[in-house]
Amino acid sequence: MDPALDLLLDQLARGQRLGYLGTGDLQAHVEHARAHCGAARPEPGQRWCDLGSGGGVPGLVMALDEPDVEFALLDRSERRTEFLRDAVRRLGISDRVRIASGDAAQLAHQPEHRHAYDGVVSRAFGPPGAVAECSSGLVKPGGRLVVSEPPHLTTRDGLARWPVDGLAELGWDFDGLSGGEPTFAVLTRQPSHLDVYPRAWKQIRKRPIF
Numbered sequence: 001m002d003p004a005l006d007l008l009l010d011q012l013a014r015g016q017r018l019g020y021l022g023t024g025d026l027q028a029h030v031e032h033a034r035a036h037c038g039a040a041r042p043e044p045g046q047r048w049c050d051l052g053s054g055g056g057v058p059g060l061v062m063a064l065d066e067p068d069v070e071f072a073l074l075d076r077s078e079r080r081t082e083f084l085r086d087a088v089r090r091l092g093i094s095d096r097v098r099i100a101s102g103d104a105a106q107l108a109h110q111p112e113h114r115h116a117y118d119g120v121v122s123r124a125f126g127p128p129g130a131v132a133e134c135s136s137g138l139v140k141p142g143g144r145l146v147v148s149e150p151p152h153l154t155t156r157d158g159l160a161r162w163p164v165d166g167l168a169e170l171g172w173d174f175d176g177l178s179g180g181e182p183t184f185a186v187l188t189r190q191p192s193h194l195d196v197y198p199r200a201w202k203q204i205r206k207r208p209i210f
Contacts, residue, residue, distance in 0.1 A: 011087040021055025033058030039184040040146040044068035046118035052125030063097045072098045105198040108137030115140045123148040128161045129208040133198040136170045145187040166210030
């Protein structure tokens with residue numbers, strides 16, 4: 001038995017009971033998060049952000065598995081971020097995992113988050129355009145955005161969900177789909193002359209770039 005994994009599963013089970021994590025087998029959630037980490041490929045010394053961390057997947061799993069990487073877990077809900085703070089404390093990783101509560105579109109303009117991350121992972125934050133726009137203010141040039149995608153996507157599906165023109169306006173290149181099942185969209189942040197994003201959340205929702 002792995003004591004660290006057992007403790008992690010306990011925290012995920014608690015998040016599931018509170019409604020912060022979807023139903024289903026907890027080990028399957030962990031394996032999905034580990035596949036997400038494999039697609040993201042964080043490196044020692046880097047800083048990564050879990051956008052819309054919710055019940056801590058993939059952020060808690062990645063933070064526990066990658067002891068040489070710093071993480072920030074962002075979520076709008078104060079209740080969820082309070083759960084995440086407690087889970088991080090119980091897992092003994094408070095020294096390298098930060099929790100931020102608030103509107104991601106606003107947090108992305110704050111100095112401590114603005115272009116502060118080597119990469120962002122996101123599992124269930126919102127539609128592609130919203131994820132790309134909010135992340136554009138979080139990821140430094142050359143960094144990556146790795147998003148969990150619906151199953152059975154083809155390359156054509158991926159290009160439809162992540163259109164080149166819309167991504168270019170936000171400063172992203174679409175690298176393609178990683179993995180088979182589960183599937184992840186991988187994007188790379190490029191320098192952008194329109195470095196004003198993200199807009200306010202209401203604008204993102206009402207007038208998406210794509």
